[in-house]
Amino acid sequence: GAVVSQHPSWVICKSGTSVKIECRSLDFQATTMFWYRQFPKQSLMLMATSNEGSKATYEQGVEKDKFLINHASLTLSTLTVTSAHPEDSSFYICSARSGLADSYNEQFFGPGTRLTVL
Amino acid sequence: GDSVTQMEGPVTLSEEAFLTINCTYTATGYPSLFWYVQYPGEGLQLLLKATKADDKGSNKGFEATYRKETTSFHLEKGSVQVSDSAVYFCALTPLGGFQKLVFGTGTRLLVSP
Numbered sequence: 340g341a342v343v344s345q346h347p348s349w350v351i352c353k354s355g356t357s358v359k360i361e362c363r364s365l366d367f368q369a370t371t372m373f374w375y376r377q378f379p380k381q382s383l384m385l386m387a388t389s390n391e392g393s394k395a396t397y398e399q400g401v402e403k404d405k406f407l408i409n410h411a412s413l414t415l416s417t418l419t420v421t422s423a424h425p426e427d428s429s430f431y432i433c434s435a436r437s438g439l440a441d442s443y444n445e446q447f448f449g450p451g452t453r454l455t456v457l
Numbered sequence: 458g459d460s461v462t463q464m465e466g467p468v469t470l471s472e473e474a475f476l477t478i479n480c481t482y483t484a485t486g487y488p489s490l491f492w493y494v495q496y497p498g499e500g501l502q503l504l505l506k507a508t509k510a511d512d513k514g515s516n517k518g519f520e521a522t523y524r525k526e527t528t529s530f531h532l533e534k535g536s537v538q539v540s541d542s543a544v545y546f547c548a549l550t551p552l553g554g555f556q557k558l559v560f561g562t563g564t565r566l567l568v569s570p
Binding site: 382446448 | 461493498499500501502503546557558559560561562563
């Protein structure tokens with residue numbers, strides 16, 4: 340199957356700093372990438388959907404200025420957590436899919452990034 | 458809104474035991490239903506899916522049947538192996554919403570030799 344990588348896999352930062360997480364599709368072109376957040380013992384919550392070359396669509400309750408998403412190419416999307424605070428500590432997971440938005444195409448998931456804000 | 462409820466874990470079984478992980482959903486119309494599996498240190502992988510009522514998805518010995526009348530999509534396997542130890546997520550995409558996955562909380566399965 341298709342491979343999606345995330346970098347870094349684990350990051351610790353100080354409160355007030357910004358952190359960038361990369362998501363790459365290694366062997367296919369991802370027209371759409373998704374960013375999820377997962378709290379302990381809770382389900383994955385979709386944060387935003389990004390299509391290559393256009394602005395991301397954020398889910399209700401997700402702060403656009405807090406979580407900046409850039410999908411600059413068909414193989415790379417980045418999530419930047421700006422001015423991070425301890426409550427932003429979480430497990431962030433990306434996924435990627437190819438194909439048309441109105442048809443089912445499998446999403447391929449990255450392994451996740453653990454963010455800890457001190 | 459749409460939601461998925463699955464049984465809490467961990468589910469602990471001995472090798473060759475029968476597995477059932479319950480999943481029920483709330484959605485408008487006819488969503489597509491999925492089971493994803495996450496092995497330690499890896500990303501979620503699609504295990505099986507069903508797109509309409511009474512469809513049965515199957516893969517690697519796992520099965521799940523789309524039951525519209527009970528809004529359920531329970532995962533079953535007749536004989537589990539130690540290598541099946543993982544976290545299993547039930548999910549749906551709303552009718553027409555092929556981009557969006559709504560996940561359950563995940564169920565950890567531990568299989569001992």
